[in-house]
Amino acid sequence: MKVLKFGGTSVGNPRRIKHVAGLITKPGRKVVVLSAMAGTTNALVEISEYLYKGNVPGAQETLNGLVSKYSKVVEELLTEELWREEAMQAIDHSFSVVRSYFEEPFSEASEKEILAQGELMSTALMQAYLGEQGIKSVVLPSLDYMRTLENSEPDMAHISKRLRRMIDKEHDIQLFITQGYICRNYTGGIDNLKRGGSDYTASIIGAVLNAEEIQIWTDIDGMHNNDPRFVEGTRPVHRLHFEEAAELAYFGAKILHPACVLPAKLHNIPVRLLNTLEPEAPGTLICNSESDGKIKAVAAKDNITAIKIKSGRMLLAYGFLHKVFETFENHRTSIDMIATSEVGVTVTIDDDSRLAAIVDDLKHFGTVTVDRDMVILCVVGDLEWHNCGFEAKAISALKDIPVRMISYGGSNYNISMLVSSADKVRALEALSAHLFNE
Ligand code: ADP
Ligand code: ASP
Ligand code: MG
16 A cells, blocks of 8 residues: 655646546555645635634635635536536535634634635545546545544554554555545544644554555655755755654755654655656655765754853753753743753744743743844754764855854754854855755
């Protein structure tokens, strides 16, 4: 069994949906995970934002845009009246769910149900198209098996039991279709795996089914060596270790949801990143590859805040770091980077919602300074410390850019440097020029 996930742009219009149908009907048993059509989740988020503010006409206007878009999609995708009606019924149901919240007090649970409609509609469209083509497939409704625990982690035992049971019933079926992103939480309410979470759905399914491979099909030919949205001339990396991919995903490479690597890594299931528009391109293979002593790629994580706590005598005052970390734990805020010296410590966070309270508490232990609008640049590769010269190379690439903080040695796979967000693009370009294009 293979698991194939297609992102929003891969199913972004009727032509693309037909193209994906061609890719998934190649021989072999598979579970296909679909995202919402590109732009849909954003529109549903917008509708929810209007409804939180009580602006029903605003929500109505955005919904009208979606309604006319989907009517056109159905018309262009399907030719037979029977299948058009089948698809329209599902789409109408989704839109009536959205509309049902126009008259009610709006809550987080209402928002979650609205956000779930994008993936429900894209799978309904694919199911109708495959039906019209006479291709046998079965839809596995995510809301019937994908569940998270109270701590928001996937409930792997439940997912495995339910999903296996659903698949085992269908001996003669080769092609299963399911919704990415959406799930139920521990209370049974509709929920989701956070934006970009369809990758995570694919990886969870791959893990519980012990799949042969997880394929993430998107709009680019694999993980590039730098962020193609900001740097020109980036190139695909053909092979990455699970740990390298996890670092890149966590530190801003949007092609992968940050949580998606772990389930695949734990079950040692290779993950392949492939381009829907260029299916023959080799893409990127993520697996437990051998060490190869190379720097592979660079990524950047935005909206970082650095907090410096200066104490009179940090190292001699044992217990100081414990108190600092405990403060962040008390405010349920995780730390990304750390740098220490005899007189102080600087840490970075990306969630600054509790910043004022954290700073207030830290003032008990020392003098506190905050730098906002920072970016973590993450250089990733086989950077085991005996491999000489990599850190020197990464740092010298930034010789003309002020660097606030450096972290190396936390793992064998990463060097992180903190710069001001105003210098982000310049720094990414300098890293590409120095590390990959010389
Ligand atoms: P999908 O909708 O298929 O999930 P995403 O938009 O989430 O696709 O991810 C693909 C996008 O990730 C690419 O179009 C690209 O702009 C962006 N991206 C950011 N960093 C990288 C990188 N290092 N390599 C490849 N793509 C990247
Ligand atoms: N549709 C969801 C989003 O846009 C999930 C995904 O595409 O992975 O975030
Ligand atoms: Mg994505």
